[in-house]
Amino acid sequence: MPLFAVLFWCASVAAAAAIDVKAAVLRIDYPTLLPISRYDLRPADLGFAGAMLADEDNGTTGSFLGHTYETTHIAVPPEEADVALERILADGTRLIVVLSNAEDLLRLSDKAAEVGALVFNAQAPEIALRDDQCRRNLLHVTPSRAMNADAVAQFAVWKKWGDWFLVAGSNPDDVALADAFRRAATKFGAEITEDRTFEDTGGSRRTDSGHVLVQRQLPLDTQDADDHDVVIAADESDYFARYLSYHLWDPRPVMGAGGLRPISFHGAHEAWGATQYQTRFEELTGRYVQPEDYDVWLALRVIGEAVIRANTAEPEGVRDYTLSDAFELAAFKGQKVTFRDWNGQLRQPILLYDGMITVSVSPQEGFLHQVSPLDTMGLDRPESQCTAFE
Numbered sequence: 001m002p003l004f005a006v007l008f009w010c011a012s013v014a015a016a017a018a019i020d021v022k023a024a025v026l027r028i029d030y031p032t033l034l035p036i037s038r039y040d041l042r043p044a045d046l047g048f049a050g051a052m053l054a055d056e057d058n059g060t061t062g063s064f065l066g067h068t069y070e071t072t073h074i075a076v077p078p079e080e081a082d083v084a085l086e087r088i089l090a091d092g093t094r095l096i097v098v099l100s101n102a103e104d105l106l107r108l109s110d111k112a113a114e115v116g117a118l119v120f121n122a123q124a125p126e127i128a129l130r131d132d133q134c135r136r137n138l139l140h141v142t143p144s145r146a147m148n149a150d151a152v153a154q155f156a157v158w159k160k161w162g163d164w165f166l167v168a169g170s171n172p173d174d175v176a177l178a179d180a181f182r183r184a185a186t187k188f189g190a191e192i193t194e195d196r197t198f199e200d201t202g203g204s205r206r207t208d209s210g211h212v213l214v215q216r217q218l219p220l221d222t223q224d225a226d227d228h229d230v231v232i233a234a235d236e237s238d239y240f241a242r243y244l245s246y247h248l249w250d251p252r253p254v255m256g257a258g259g260l261r262p263i264s265f266h267g268a269h270e271a272w273g274a275t276q277y278q279t280r281f282e283e284l285t286g287r288y289v290q291p292e293d294y295d296v297w298l299a300l301r302v303i304g305e306a307v308i309r310a311n312t313a314e315p316e317g318v319r320d321y322t323l324s325d326a327f328e329l330a331a332f333k334g335q336k337v338t339f340r341d342w343n344g345q346l347r348q349p350i351l352l353y354d355g356m357i358t359v360s361v362s363p364q365e366g367f368l369h370q371v372s373p374l375d376t377m378g379l380d381r382p383e384s385q386c387t388a389f390e
Contacts, residue, residue: 018066050293058304118315120299134386147378148262151350151362153184161229168234178234223249265294
C-alpha cells in the first residue's frame, strides 16, 4: 500500500475512533463515628483521588486514539443523593461510579436505568447485590463480603487453622459479616468451635475511657472458649476488632475485621508493578492510597479499557464488552481481572493485610475451580440467584 494511502487510513481510523468519555463519581457521605485510629481518618478526596489517577491513565492511552476523559466528582449527604444523580444524568453522563450503602445504591441504579445509564459499585459489599437483588445496569468492582470472608477462610485453612472462635459485633453490618464467615467455614471445611457476640454499648472507641473499657471487657468476654486455632472477628462497625490481638483471654492469631484483614488494596502493596502505581498516586495526592481510591480507579479503568477495545462509550456497549470473554485488565494483583457474566461482579485477588504489609493473597494455592481459581471466592454461578444477566 502506498505511503499516502497508509497515512490516509490511519487518519481515518483516528477520526472515527475519537470519543469524548464523560463519567461521574458520586460519593454519599454518611454520618459516622470517628474511627478507632487517627490513621483511618477519611481524607476529603477519598475515591476522587483514584478517579484523578484513572483519568490520567486512561488519557495516556486514549490520547493516541483521539479519546478524551472527563470525570465529575460529587460528594453529598444522603438526603441530596437523588438530586445529585439527577444533575449528573441531566448533564448527559451515563457512566457513573457510586460510593454508597446498598440501599441507596439500588435506588440510584434503578433511577439510572431509566435513561440507560451504567453504574459501577465501588463500596457496597452486600452479598444480596450480587444475588437476588442484582441489577442489569449495575456492575460491582468492590469485593463482596463473601469474597472477603472466603479469602480469609482460604488462608486459615491453608495454614491448617481449621478451628475458629468467631467473635461478632451486634450491629447489622457486623451480623452480615459474621454470616459470611459462617458460610465460608462451611464452604472450606473449617469448624466454628465457639460463636459469640460482643455487644456495642455505644461508648467511646478512641478516648482513654474507651480503650480501657474494651481492654477490661475483651479478656472476660473471650475466656473459657472451646479450643480454637484462630479468632475470626466480624466487626464492620470498627468497634472492638482492632483491640482483639492483645486483649484475648487465650493468645491466638486474629483475622477478619482485625489482625489480618482482607482488602482490595493498600498503600504498602508493592508486588506486580504496584510500586509505580503507588508512586504516581502519592505524587498526585500527597497521601497513601485507600481501598476506595483503588476501587474507583479500577472502575474507571474498566471503562477506559472498554472504550479503547470496543471503540464505544455508550453504556450498553461498555457493559457488553466488560462482560465478554474478550475483556481483561491488569490491576497490580498478579493476574488479569475479569467480570462474572452471571452477576456483574469483578473477579479479583484479595490482599490479606496486617496494617503494614501484604501477608498473603487469596485465592490460596490448592483451591481449584473449573473456570478460574478467583471463582472460589464469592458467589459462584450455581450459588447466585441473579437473573438480570441472563
